[in-house]
Amino acid sequence: MLDVRFVRENQDAVAEAMRNRHAEWDGELFARLDGERRSAIQREEALQAERNTLSKQVGTLMKEGKRDEAEAVKARVAALKDELAEAAAQRDAVDAQLRDLLLRTPNMPDASTPVGDSEDDNPEVRRWGTPTEFDFEPQAHWDLGPALGIIDFERGVKLASSRFVVLGGLGARLERALINFMADTHTARGYKEWWLPVMANTETMTGTGQLPKFEDDMFKTREDLYLIPTAEVQLTNLHAGETLSAEDLPKHYCAFTPCFREEAGSAGRDTRGLIRVHQFDKVEMVKLCEPENSFDELEAMTADAENILQQLGLPYRVISLCTGDIGFSAAKTYDVEVWLPSYNGYKEISSCSNCVDFQARRMGIRYKDPDSFKGTRYVHTLNGSGLAVGRTMAAIIENYQQPDGSIKVPDVLVPYMGGIEVIRPEGSVAGA
């Protein structure tokens, strides 16, 4: 959520930012609601002040035994009641409207976020490795996986619906190996690991920005709990409503959770394979830090995501999302894209964002530092995938495929696979 005062004082800049984002923005509506809200508050508070002084008079008069005078004052206050109720209702109404407007308004892109219309305008920042070359015709993971007996798409559909998958045998084992490898790697680099609820309430979902605008993207239970679309929701909200101490910052957190996405509106996109499914695993990184450091922390977090791909030996590139493509809560985002032979291109496998104080203001995560400033300030929040496990598996299957259809296990995963070095078709698994 943007700061009301910031919006009030920078209306042109906000309008321009929202244009660059292709986000709806009604500056006149904001100005009207903002003005109405403040005058409504003034009306209500003036009435409250009057009521309070008169009520105190009643108390004093009663003590002095002047009952008649007390009764007279009581009557005057009682007369204020309707007026006060009306003023309160007006304030409530306009306040709710303004709040809703702000809750649905995306973050201001940082100055370093390139201006652009769509994903076609995202500049490449760097590349690592070169696209894998084959001296045979490579297959897609959605063909290789079922052939190896490690991915079963039909049974996913049978058990749940389309866009759900089943992993069997070494597929399930590989999933677990990847999760452990990623979590171990991040914790070794200073991220504290958490285990979290995969459901979250409305307030939590509002804190990180999923609600109120993106309700349709999530699965919801009858109890008004939502299945989390990412562990970012829970990791970031861990400190919601808290005032931290500067010496406790930065916080570097990570967690493995399943993630659930409705994928409404993406019908027809990435319909094959593990790329876009309703349920997938992800190891997530989240940071809370002081504003001065947040952009350095973003670079470091992106490097931590890249580190996983480097250790797995998967070619990738990093792009900087432009204003037209950046997410709702983010001020700046780097996407890490892994080389995927079946797409003959790079595909997003991690998204690392600095949300500055946008989420912190929604959640109320502040900090104090008596040495450098008075009062409290909002922390900056960052999140990044480290990495999406299903897409990583797809990338491994495709990039490590052998001419015979088997999959070489990346060296760093072999210990996590119980020493298995190659995944062969069911029945001919080496060492099994």
Next chain:
RNA sequence: GGAGGGGUGGCAGAGCGGUUGAAUGCGGCGGUCUCGAAAACCGUUUCACCGUUUAUAGCGGUGACCAGGGUUCGAAUCCCUGCCCCUCCGCCA
């Protein structure tokens, strides 16, 4: 699921209809004393919003004692609903 008890400031813990934003203790901060420290003593110690203002200083106002309603001239104090916690019983991976 059944039966009770409870949610007050950083913590402990009073208040149970009227100058109570809240006693007292601990903790924190500043000071006196001291060569220095401890002890003792004095002072101070929540946050949000609105207005004023160059000001995130000061001043004025409003709200906040789990949350939301209600009663009342007036509510931390009374009533209702919800959430959470504790104890006992039952059930359970």
